[in-house]
Amino acid sequence: MNTKNMSNKVLLYEDNDLLRESISSMVVLDEGMELLGAYGHANEVEEQVKSFKPDLILMDIEMPGRSGIEATKLVKKFLPETFVLILTVFDDSENVLNAIKAGASGYLLKKYIATRLFSAVEEIMEGGAPMSPAVAKLVIQSMQKPQHTVDYGLTEREKDVLLSLSKGNSFKLIAADCKISIDTVRTHIKHIYEKLQVHCQTEAVSKAINEGLV
Amino acid sequence: MNTKNMSNKVLLYEDNDLLRESISSMVVLDEGMELLGAYGHANEVEEQVKSFKPDLILMDIEMPGRSGIEATKLVKKFLPETFVLILTVFDDSENVLNAIKAGASGYLLKKYIATRLFSAVEEIMEGGAPMSPAVAKLVIQSMQKPQHTVDYGLTEREKDVLLSLSKGNSFKLIAADCKISIDTVRTHIKHIYEKLQVHCQTEAVSKAINEGLV
DNA sequence: GGTCTAATCCCCTGATTAGGGTATTGTGAA
DNA sequence: TTCACAATACCCTAATCAGGGGATTAGACC
Numbered sequence: 001m002n003t004k005n006m007s008n009k010v011l012l013y014e015d016n017d018l019l020r021e022s023i024s025s026m027v028v029l030d031e032g033m034e035l036l037g038a039y040g041h042a043n044e045v046e047e048q049v050k051s052f053k054p055d056l057i058l059m060d061i062e063m064p065g066r067s068g069i070e071a072t073k074l075v076k077k078f079l080p081e082t083f084v085l086i087l088t089v090f091d092d093s094e095n096v097l098n099a100i101k102a103g104a105s106g107y108l109l110k111k112y113i114a115t116r117l118f119s120a121v122e123e124i125m126e127g128g129a130p131m132s133p134a135v136a137k138l139v140i141q142s143m144q145k146p147q148h149t150v151d152y153g154l155t156e157r158e159k160d161v162l163l164s165l166s167k168g169n170s171f172k173l174i175a176a177d178c179k180i181s182i183d184t185v186r187t188h189i190k191h192i193y194e195k196l197q198v199h200c201q202t203e204a205v206s207k208a209i210n211e212g213l214v
Numbered sequence: 215m216n217t218k219n220m221s222n223k224v225l226l227y228e229d230n231d232l233l234r235e236s237i238s239s240m241v242v243l244d245e246g247m248e249l250l251g252a253y254g255h256a257n258e259v260e261e262q263v264k265s266f267k268p269d270l271i272l273m274d275i276e277m278p279g280r281s282g283i284e285a286t287k288l289v290k291k292f293l294p295e296t297f298v299l300i301l302t303v304f305d306d307s308e309n310v311l312n313a314i315k316a317g318a319s320g321y322l323l324k325k326y327i328a329t330r331l332f333s334a335v336e337e338i339m340e341g342g343a344p345m346s347p348a349v350a351k352l353v354i355q356s357m358q359k360p361q362h363t364v365d366y367g368l369t370e371r372e373k374d375v376l377l378s379l380s381k382g383n384s385f386k387l388i389a390a391d392c393k394i395s396i397d398t399v400r401t402h403i404k405h406i407y408e409k410l411q412v413h414c415q416t417e418a419v420s421k422a423i424n425e426g427l428v
Numbered sequence: 429g430g431t432c433t434a435a436t437c438c439c440c441t442g443a444t445t446a447g448g449g450t451a452t453t454g455t456g457a458a
Numbered sequence: 459t460t461c462a463c464a465a466t467a468c469c470c471t472a473a474t475c476a477g478g479g480g481a482t483t484a485g486a487c488c
Protein backbone atom coordinates (compact mmCIF):
# COMPACT_ATOMS: atom_id res chain seq x y z
CA MET A 1 0.00 0.00 0.00
CA ASN A 2 2.80 2.38 0.90
CA THR A 3 6.27 2.27 -0.51
CA LYS A 4 9.21 3.56 1.41
CA ASN A 5 9.54 6.71 -0.63
CA MET A 6 5.90 7.69 -0.35
CA SER A 7 4.98 9.70 2.68
CA ASN A 8 2.25 8.34 4.91
CA LYS A 9 -0.92 10.37 5.19
CA VAL A 10 -1.61 11.13 8.84
CA LEU A 11 -4.55 12.44 10.87
CA LEU A 12 -4.10 13.59 14.48
CA TYR A 13 -6.72 13.69 17.24
CA GLU A 14 -5.60 15.30 20.50
CA ASP A 15 -7.60 17.67 22.65
CA ASN A 16 -4.69 19.36 24.41
CA ASP A 17 -3.84 22.39 22.23
CA LEU A 18 -0.21 22.55 23.20
CA LEU A 19 0.40 18.87 22.68
CA ARG A 20 -1.53 18.85 19.42
CA GLU A 21 0.63 21.68 18.08
CA SER A 22 3.78 19.98 19.23
CA ILE A 23 2.94 16.63 17.69
CA SER A 24 1.78 18.37 14.52
CA SER A 25 5.18 20.01 14.22
CA MET A 26 6.94 16.71 14.65
CA VAL A 27 4.84 15.15 11.93
CA VAL A 28 5.13 18.08 9.54
CA LEU A 29 8.89 18.18 9.89
CA ASP A 30 9.25 14.47 9.22
CA GLU A 31 9.67 13.64 5.59
CA GLY A 32 8.04 10.24 6.01
CA MET A 33 4.72 11.70 7.07
CA GLU A 34 2.24 14.13 5.60
CA LEU A 35 -0.17 15.76 8.05
CA LEU A 36 -3.69 15.96 6.60
CA GLY A 37 -5.39 17.36 9.64
CA ALA A 38 -5.20 17.81 13.42
CA TYR A 39 -8.33 17.97 15.55
CA GLY A 40 -9.19 18.60 19.17
CA HIS A 41 -12.04 16.10 19.16
CA ALA A 42 -13.15 13.04 17.24
CA ASN A 43 -16.81 13.85 16.84
CA GLU A 44 -16.56 14.04 13.05
CA VAL A 45 -14.03 11.26 12.67
CA GLU A 46 -16.26 9.29 10.34
CA GLU A 47 -16.52 12.04 7.72
CA GLN A 48 -12.87 13.02 8.10
CA VAL A 49 -11.64 9.49 7.61
CA LYS A 50 -13.87 8.98 4.59
CA SER A 51 -12.72 12.16 2.89
CA PHE A 52 -8.99 12.06 3.75
CA LYS A 53 -8.45 8.30 3.59
CA PRO A 54 -5.40 8.48 5.87
CA ASP A 55 -2.85 5.70 6.22
CA LEU A 56 -2.35 6.35 9.90
CA ILE A 57 -4.22 8.03 12.71
CA LEU A 58 -2.62 9.27 15.91
CA MET A 59 -5.37 9.05 18.50
CA ASP A 60 -5.71 10.40 22.00
CA ILE A 61 -8.09 8.54 24.30
CA GLU A 62 -9.51 11.23 26.52
CA MET A 63 -11.19 13.88 24.40
CA PRO A 64 -14.34 15.93 24.80
CA GLY A 65 -17.29 14.12 23.23
CA ARG A 66 -16.43 10.87 21.55
CA SER A 67 -13.57 8.96 23.15
CA GLY A 68 -10.56 7.80 21.20
CA ILE A 69 -11.63 4.22 21.71
CA GLU A 70 -15.05 4.82 20.18
CA ALA A 71 -13.39 6.75 17.37
CA THR A 72 -11.01 3.87 16.72
CA LYS A 73 -13.93 1.48 16.33
CA LEU A 74 -15.47 3.79 13.74
CA VAL A 75 -12.22 4.19 11.86
CA LYS A 76 -11.72 0.45 11.61
CA LYS A 77 -15.32 0.03 10.56
CA PHE A 78 -15.17 2.44 7.65
CA LEU A 79 -11.53 2.18 6.62
CA PRO A 80 -10.20 -1.09 8.07
CA GLU A 81 -6.80 -0.78 6.43
CA THR A 82 -6.03 2.44 8.30
CA PHE A 83 -3.62 2.03 11.19
CA VAL A 84 -4.43 3.62 14.53
CA LEU A 85 -1.70 4.47 17.04
CA ILE A 86 -3.01 5.36 20.47
CA LEU A 87 -1.22 8.22 22.23
CA THR A 88 -2.25 8.55 25.83
CA VAL A 89 -1.27 9.06 29.42
CA PHE A 90 -3.34 6.08 30.53
CA ASP A 91 -1.73 2.70 30.82
CA ASP A 92 -4.38 1.02 32.95
CA SER A 93 -5.50 -2.37 31.73
CA GLU A 94 -9.04 -1.35 30.88
CA ASN A 95 -8.08 1.42 28.49
CA VAL A 96 -5.24 -0.50 26.90
CA LEU A 97 -7.25 -3.64 26.28
CA ASN A 98 -10.31 -1.79 25.06
CA ALA A 99 -8.22 0.23 22.64
CA ILE A 100 -6.63 -2.88 21.24
CA LYS A 101 -9.94 -4.69 20.98
CA ALA A 102 -11.30 -1.65 19.17
CA GLY A 103 -8.66 -2.19 16.52
CA ALA A 104 -5.66 -0.09 17.52
CA SER A 105 -2.38 -1.32 16.07
CA GLY A 106 -0.13 0.22 18.68
CA TYR A 107 -0.12 2.01 21.99
CA LEU A 108 2.36 4.73 22.89
CA LEU A 109 2.40 6.49 26.24
CA LYS A 110 2.69 10.26 25.95
CA LYS A 111 5.86 10.43 27.98
CA TYR A 112 7.54 8.47 25.20
CA ILE A 113 6.23 10.58 22.31
CA ALA A 114 9.34 12.73 21.99
CA THR A 115 11.72 9.81 21.90
CA ARG A 116 9.76 7.05 20.24
CA LEU A 117 7.03 8.48 18.01
CA PHE A 118 8.96 8.07 14.78
CA SER A 119 10.11 4.53 15.51
CA ALA A 120 6.59 3.59 16.58
CA VAL A 121 5.14 4.98 13.36
CA GLU A 122 7.77 3.19 11.33
CA GLU A 123 7.04 -0.07 13.12
CA ILE A 124 3.31 0.28 12.63
CA MET A 125 3.61 1.04 8.93
CA GLU A 126 5.70 -2.11 8.52
CA GLY A 127 2.89 -4.14 10.00
CA GLY A 128 4.22 -4.29 13.52
CA ALA A 129 2.58 -3.46 16.81
CA PRO A 130 4.55 -0.97 18.88
CA MET A 131 3.84 -1.09 22.61
CA SER A 132 5.71 0.09 25.63
CA PRO A 133 6.95 -2.76 27.85
CA ALA A 134 4.28 -2.06 30.47
CA VAL A 135 1.53 -2.22 27.87
CA ALA A 136 2.90 -5.44 26.38
CA LYS A 137 2.84 -6.92 29.85
CA LEU A 138 -0.80 -5.97 30.30
CA VAL A 139 -1.75 -7.51 26.99
CA ILE A 140 0.02 -10.75 27.82
CA GLN A 141 -1.51 -10.90 31.26
CA SER A 142 -4.97 -10.51 29.82
CA MET A 143 -4.41 -13.64 27.74
CA GLN A 144 -3.03 -15.76 30.53
CA LYS A 145 -5.97 -17.46 32.13
CA PRO A 146 -6.43 -16.35 35.69
CA GLN A 147 -5.21 -19.70 36.96
CA HIS A 148 -4.94 -19.28 40.68
CA THR A 149 -7.46 -16.57 41.33
CA VAL A 150 -9.54 -18.61 43.72
CA ASP A 151 -9.08 -22.14 44.95
CA TYR A 152 -12.42 -23.79 45.45
CA GLY A 153 -10.81 -26.92 46.86
CA LEU A 154 -12.20 -29.23 44.20
CA THR A 155 -10.81 -32.76 44.27
CA GLU A 156 -9.31 -34.32 41.15
CA ARG A 157 -12.40 -36.39 40.52
CA GLU A 158 -14.66 -33.40 40.96
CA LYS A 159 -12.56 -31.55 38.40
CA ASP A 160 -12.99 -34.48 36.01
CA VAL A 161 -16.73 -34.33 36.44
CA LEU A 162 -16.81 -30.56 36.07
CA LEU A 163 -14.73 -30.77 32.91
CA SER A 164 -17.09 -33.32 31.43
CA LEU A 165 -20.07 -31.22 32.47
CA SER A 166 -18.52 -28.17 30.86
CA LYS A 167 -18.32 -30.00 27.56
CA GLY A 168 -22.09 -30.18 27.64
CA ASN A 169 -22.47 -33.76 28.81
CA SER A 170 -25.54 -34.93 30.72
CA PHE A 171 -25.13 -36.80 33.99
CA LYS A 172 -25.58 -40.01 32.05
CA LEU A 173 -22.78 -39.16 29.65
CA ILE A 174 -20.53 -37.97 32.45
CA ALA A 175 -21.03 -41.32 34.14
CA ALA A 176 -19.95 -43.11 30.97
CA ASP A 177 -17.12 -40.62 30.47
CA CYS A 178 -15.71 -41.18 33.95
CA LYS A 179 -16.72 -44.84 34.09
CA ILE A 180 -18.71 -44.46 37.31
CA SER A 181 -22.39 -44.80 38.13
CA ILE A 182 -24.78 -41.93 37.58
CA ASP A 183 -25.38 -41.72 41.30
CA THR A 184 -21.73 -41.07 41.93
CA VAL A 185 -21.84 -38.35 39.34
CA ARG A 186 -24.70 -36.84 41.26
CA THR A 187 -22.73 -36.97 44.48
CA HIS A 188 -19.76 -35.24 42.87
CA ILE A 189 -22.02 -32.64 41.31
CA LYS A 190 -23.56 -31.87 44.67
CA HIS A 191 -20.11 -31.33 46.17
CA ILE A 192 -19.12 -29.15 43.23
CA TYR A 193 -22.22 -26.99 43.73
CA GLU A 194 -21.37 -26.53 47.40
CA LYS A 195 -17.74 -25.65 46.76
CA LEU A 196 -18.49 -23.31 43.85
CA GLN A 197 -21.50 -21.87 45.66
CA VAL A 198 -23.82 -22.44 42.71
CA HIS A 199 -27.18 -24.14 42.36
CA CYS A 200 -27.39 -25.48 38.84
CA GLN A 201 -25.40 -26.79 35.91
CA THR A 202 -25.27 -23.61 33.89
CA GLU A 203 -23.93 -21.60 36.79
CA ALA A 204 -21.27 -24.21 37.41
CA VAL A 205 -20.26 -24.37 33.74
CA SER A 206 -20.22 -20.60 33.44
CA LYS A 207 -18.03 -20.25 36.50
CA ALA A 208 -15.77 -23.09 35.42
CA ILE A 209 -15.13 -21.68 31.97
CA ASN A 210 -14.87 -18.04 32.93
CA GLU A 211 -12.54 -18.64 35.85
CA GLY A 212 -10.35 -21.05 33.96
CA LEU A 213 -11.15 -24.08 36.11
CA VAL A 214 -11.34 -26.26 33.01
CA MET B 215 12.35 -10.77 44.85
CA ASN B 216 15.58 -9.94 43.03
CA THR B 217 17.65 -6.89 43.56
CA LYS B 218 19.81 -5.46 40.85
CA ASN B 219 23.02 -6.74 42.31
CA MET B 220 21.82 -10.31 42.72
CA SER B 221 22.26 -12.57 39.75
CA ASN B 222 19.19 -14.29 38.40
CA LYS B 223 19.06 -18.06 38.62
CA VAL B 224 18.46 -19.50 35.17
CA LEU B 225 17.48 -22.90 33.74
CA LEU B 226 17.81 -23.63 30.03
CA TYR B 227 15.84 -26.15 27.95
CA GLU B 228 16.98 -26.57 24.35
CA ASP B 229 17.33 -29.84 22.47
CA ASN B 230 19.86 -28.67 19.88
CA ASP B 231 23.26 -29.44 21.43
CA LEU B 232 25.12 -26.71 19.62
CA LEU B 233 22.59 -24.03 20.42
CA ARG B 234 22.29 -25.17 24.03
CA GLU B 235 26.06 -24.87 24.46
CA SER B 236 26.11 -21.51 22.82
CA ILE B 237 23.28 -20.07 24.92
CA SER B 238 24.80 -21.61 28.03
CA SER B 239 28.03 -19.78 27.32
CA MET B 240 26.21 -16.50 26.89
CA VAL B 241 24.43 -16.96 30.19
CA VAL B 242 27.53 -18.12 32.07
CA LEU B 243 29.57 -15.17 30.84
CA ASP B 244 26.91 -12.67 31.85
CA GLU B 245 27.30 -11.41 35.36
CA GLY B 246 23.59 -10.83 35.75
CA MET B 247 22.72 -14.49 35.33
CA GLU B 248 23.70 -17.70 37.04
CA LEU B 249 23.15 -20.88 35.03
CA LEU B 250 21.77 -23.66 37.23
CA GLY B 251 21.29 -26.22 34.52
CA ALA B 252 20.87 -26.80 30.79
CA TYR B 253 18.83 -29.70 29.46
CA GLY B 254 18.04 -31.22 26.08
CA HIS B 255 14.49 -32.10 27.07
CA ALA B 256 11.85 -31.01 29.56
CA ASN B 257 10.64 -34.39 30.72
CA GLU B 258 11.81 -33.83 34.27
CA VAL B 259 11.01 -30.14 34.38
CA GLU B 260 8.77 -30.52 37.40
CA GLU B 261 11.47 -31.97 39.64
CA GLN B 262 14.13 -29.63 38.29
CA VAL B 263 12.04 -26.56 38.90
CA LYS B 264 11.13 -27.68 42.39
CA SER B 265 14.73 -28.35 43.40
CA PHE B 266 16.44 -25.38 41.69
CA LYS B 267 13.71 -22.78 42.18
CA PRO B 268 14.98 -20.68 39.25
CA ASP B 269 14.02 -17.07 38.64
CA LEU B 270 13.95 -17.48 34.89
CA ILE B 271 13.65 -20.33 32.43
CA LEU B 272 14.77 -20.13 28.82
CA MET B 273 12.52 -22.57 27.00
CA ASP B 274 12.62 -24.05 23.52
CA ILE B 275 9.29 -25.19 22.11
CA GLU B 276 10.17 -28.17 19.97
CA MET B 277 11.91 -30.79 22.08
CA PRO B 278 11.79 -34.58 22.20
CA GLY B 279 9.11 -35.74 24.63
CA ARG B 280 7.33 -32.96 26.44
CA SER B 281 6.94 -29.74 24.44
CA GLY B 282 8.10 -26.41 25.76
CA ILE B 283 4.50 -25.28 25.96
CA GLU B 284 3.50 -28.21 28.18
CA ALA B 285 6.62 -27.62 30.25
CA THR B 286 5.72 -23.96 30.64
CA LYS B 287 2.31 -24.90 32.01
CA LEU B 288 3.95 -27.15 34.59
CA VAL B 289 6.47 -24.52 35.58
CA LYS B 290 3.76 -21.91 36.16
CA LYS B 291 1.74 -24.49 38.06
CA PHE B 292 4.45 -25.38 40.55
CA LEU B 293 6.42 -22.13 40.72
CA PRO B 294 4.15 -19.37 39.42
CA GLU B 295 6.60 -16.60 40.17
CA THR B 296 9.18 -18.05 37.78
CA PHE B 297 9.46 -16.21 34.47
CA VAL B 298 9.55 -18.19 31.26
CA LEU B 299 11.12 -16.79 28.10
CA ILE B 300 10.32 -18.80 24.99
CA LEU B 301 13.19 -19.18 22.53
CA THR B 302 12.07 -20.67 19.26
CA VAL B 303 12.22 -20.61 15.49
CA PHE B 304 8.43 -20.73 15.25
CA ASP B 305 6.49 -17.53 14.98
CA ASP B 306 3.21 -18.99 13.76
CA SER B 307 0.16 -17.80 15.60
CA GLU B 308 -0.73 -21.13 17.14
CA ASN B 309 2.57 -21.65 18.90
CA VAL B 310 2.93 -18.05 20.00
CA LEU B 311 -0.55 -17.80 21.45
CA ASN B 312 -0.43 -21.19 23.12
CA ALA B 313 2.91 -20.36 24.72
CA ILE B 314 1.56 -17.10 26.06
CA LYS B 315 -1.62 -18.71 27.31
CA ALA B 316 0.52 -21.34 29.00
CA GLY B 317 2.12 -18.55 31.01
CA ALA B 318 5.21 -17.44 29.10
CA SER B 319 6.29 -13.89 29.89
CA GLY B 320 8.13 -13.28 26.66
CA TYR B 321 8.82 -14.71 23.23
CA LEU B 322 12.14 -14.38 21.47
CA LEU B 323 12.80 -15.76 18.00
CA LYS B 324 16.09 -17.64 17.78
CA LYS B 325 17.46 -15.41 15.05
CA TYR B 326 17.43 -12.59 17.58
CA ILE B 327 19.08 -14.49 20.43
CA ALA B 328 22.57 -13.18 19.76
CA THR B 329 21.52 -9.55 19.64
CA ARG B 330 18.59 -9.37 22.02
CA LEU B 331 18.82 -12.12 24.64
CA PHE B 332 20.27 -9.90 27.36
CA SER B 333 17.87 -7.05 26.82
CA ALA B 334 14.95 -9.50 26.71
CA VAL B 335 16.05 -11.06 29.99
CA GLU B 336 16.50 -7.65 31.55
CA GLU B 337 13.05 -6.61 30.39
CA ILE B 338 11.43 -9.77 31.69
CA MET B 339 13.07 -9.51 35.11
CA GLU B 340 11.75 -5.97 35.38
CA GLY B 341 8.23 -7.26 34.86
CA GLY B 342 8.03 -6.52 31.17
CA ALA B 343 7.04 -8.74 28.28
CA PRO B 344 9.64 -8.81 25.51
CA MET B 345 8.30 -9.79 22.10
CA SER B 346 9.60 -9.34 18.61
CA PRO B 347 7.44 -6.97 16.53
CA ALA B 348 5.97 -9.87 14.54
CA VAL B 349 4.94 -11.66 17.71
CA ALA B 350 3.41 -8.53 19.20
CA LYS B 351 1.39 -8.17 16.03
CA LEU B 352 0.10 -11.73 16.33
CA VAL B 353 -0.91 -11.21 19.92
CA ILE B 354 -2.78 -8.03 19.08
CA GLN B 355 -4.50 -9.63 16.11
CA SER B 356 -5.67 -12.52 18.25
CA MET B 357 -7.44 -10.06 20.51
CA GLN B 358 -9.06 -8.19 17.66
CA LYS B 359 -10.37 -11.17 15.73
CA PRO B 360 -12.53 -13.59 17.64
CA GLN B 361 -15.78 -11.74 17.21
CA HIS B 362 -17.72 -13.32 14.37
CA THR B 363 -16.12 -16.68 13.77
CA VAL B 364 -19.37 -18.50 12.98
CA ASP B 365 -22.79 -17.01 12.48
CA TYR B 366 -25.50 -19.24 13.84
CA GLY B 367 -28.22 -16.85 12.76
CA LEU B 368 -29.44 -16.11 16.25
CA THR B 369 -31.93 -13.26 16.52
CA GLU B 370 -31.32 -10.37 18.92
CA ARG B 371 -33.78 -11.71 21.43
CA GLU B 372 -32.27 -15.16 21.26
CA LYS B 373 -28.88 -13.64 21.97
CA ASP B 374 -30.35 -11.87 24.99
CA VAL B 375 -31.71 -15.15 26.30
CA LEU B 376 -28.46 -16.99 25.61
CA LEU B 377 -26.50 -14.31 27.40
CA SER B 378 -28.72 -14.55 30.43
CA LEU B 379 -28.49 -18.34 30.33
CA SER B 380 -24.72 -18.15 30.15
CA LYS B 381 -24.66 -16.17 33.35
CA GLY B 382 -26.15 -19.21 35.03
CA ASN B 383 -29.74 -18.04 35.23
CA SER B 384 -32.62 -20.51 35.33
CA PHE B 385 -35.51 -20.15 32.89
CA LYS B 386 -37.42 -18.37 35.62
CA LEU B 387 -34.66 -15.84 36.14
CA ILE B 388 -34.17 -15.37 32.41
CA ALA B 389 -37.87 -14.56 32.14
CA ALA B 390 -37.49 -11.90 34.83
CA ASP B 391 -34.25 -10.67 33.28
CA CYS B 392 -35.78 -10.21 29.83
CA LYS B 393 -39.22 -9.25 31.17
CA ILE B 394 -41.04 -11.98 29.26
CA SER B 395 -42.97 -15.07 30.33
CA ILE B 396 -41.21 -18.31 31.09
CA ASP B 397 -42.93 -19.91 28.14
CA THR B 398 -41.41 -17.42 25.78
CA VAL B 399 -38.05 -18.17 27.28
CA ARG B 400 -38.67 -21.83 26.54
CA THR B 401 -39.54 -21.04 22.94
CA HIS B 402 -36.37 -18.99 22.46
CA ILE B 403 -34.31 -21.72 24.11
CA LYS B 404 -35.76 -24.30 21.73
CA HIS B 405 -34.78 -22.17 18.76
CA ILE B 406 -31.32 -21.61 20.21
CA TYR B 407 -30.84 -25.36 20.59
CA GLU B 408 -31.82 -25.89 16.98
CA LYS B 409 -29.53 -23.18 15.63
CA LEU B 410 -26.56 -24.15 17.79
CA GLN B 411 -27.26 -27.84 17.24
CA VAL B 412 -27.21 -28.66 20.95
CA HIS B 413 -29.64 -30.47 23.22
CA CYS B 414 -29.25 -29.02 26.67
CA GLN B 415 -28.32 -25.93 28.63
CA THR B 416 -24.75 -26.85 29.42
CA GLU B 417 -23.93 -27.55 25.79
CA ALA B 418 -25.41 -24.21 24.78
CA VAL B 419 -23.55 -22.30 27.50
CA SER B 420 -20.31 -24.05 26.71
CA LYS B 421 -20.61 -23.26 23.01
CA ALA B 422 -21.69 -19.68 23.70
CA ILE B 423 -18.76 -18.91 25.98
CA ASN B 424 -16.09 -20.76 24.06
CA GLU B 425 -17.07 -19.32 20.69
CA GLY B 426 -17.46 -15.79 21.95
CA LEU B 427 -21.18 -15.54 21.31
CA VAL B 428 -21.68 -13.77 24.61
C1' DG C 429 -53.20 -8.93 -0.13
C1' DG C 430 -50.37 -12.92 0.81
C1' DT C 431 -46.20 -14.79 2.84
C1' DC C 432 -42.57 -14.93 6.07
C1' DT C 433 -40.38 -14.24 10.30
C1' DA C 434 -39.56 -12.50 15.09
C1' DA C 435 -41.47 -12.34 19.34
C1' DT C 436 -44.73 -13.39 22.38
C1' DC C 437 -47.70 -16.88 25.06
C1' DC C 438 -49.99 -21.50 26.45
C1' DC C 439 -50.34 -26.79 27.23
C1' DC C 440 -48.70 -31.53 27.93
C1' DT C 441 -45.62 -35.51 28.92
C1' DG C 442 -41.57 -37.77 29.94
C1' DA C 443 -36.85 -37.11 31.24
C1' DT C 444 -33.54 -34.95 33.94
C1' DT C 445 -31.83 -32.36 37.75
C1' DA C 446 -31.66 -30.37 42.65
C1' DG C 447 -31.41 -31.13 47.36
C1' DG C 448 -32.00 -33.95 51.12
C1' DG C 449 -30.59 -38.35 53.17
C1' DT C 450 -27.48 -42.85 54.16
C1' DA C 451 -23.65 -46.16 53.51
C1' DT C 452 -19.22 -48.71 52.21
C1' DT C 453 -14.39 -48.82 51.05
C1' DG C 454 -9.70 -47.33 51.02
C1' DT C 455 -6.11 -44.05 52.08
C1' DG C 456 -3.39 -41.03 54.56
C1' DA C 457 -2.70 -38.07 58.55
C1' DA C 458 -2.81 -37.30 63.54
C1' DT D 459 -5.63 -46.81 65.99
C1' DT D 460 -8.73 -43.48 65.34
C1' DC D 461 -10.25 -39.71 62.36
C1' DA D 462 -11.03 -37.31 58.22
C1' DC D 463 -11.93 -37.44 53.68
C1' DA D 464 -12.16 -38.95 48.82
C1' DA D 465 -14.58 -41.93 45.93
C1' DT D 466 -18.00 -44.89 45.21
C1' DA D 467 -23.15 -46.11 45.28
C1' DC D 468 -28.24 -46.02 46.44
C1' DC D 469 -33.03 -43.87 47.67
C1' DC D 470 -36.67 -40.32 47.68
C1' DT D 471 -39.30 -36.07 46.39
C1' DA D 472 -40.01 -31.79 44.34
C1' DA D 473 -38.52 -28.77 40.90
C1' DT D 474 -36.91 -27.96 36.42
C1' DC D 475 -35.96 -28.93 31.66
C1' DA D 476 -36.52 -31.11 26.84
C1' DG D 477 -39.26 -31.88 23.04
C1' DG D 478 -43.54 -32.10 20.99
C1' DG D 479 -47.82 -29.55 19.98
C1' DG D 480 -50.57 -24.94 18.75
C1' DA D 481 -51.61 -19.81 18.65
C1' DT D 482 -51.46 -14.56 18.18
C1' DT D 483 -49.45 -10.13 16.90
C1' DA D 484 -46.64 -6.93 14.44
C1' DG D 485 -43.40 -5.87 10.71
C1' DA D 486 -40.97 -6.80 6.54
C1' DC D 487 -40.98 -8.18 1.81
C1' DC D 488 -42.89 -9.14 -2.69
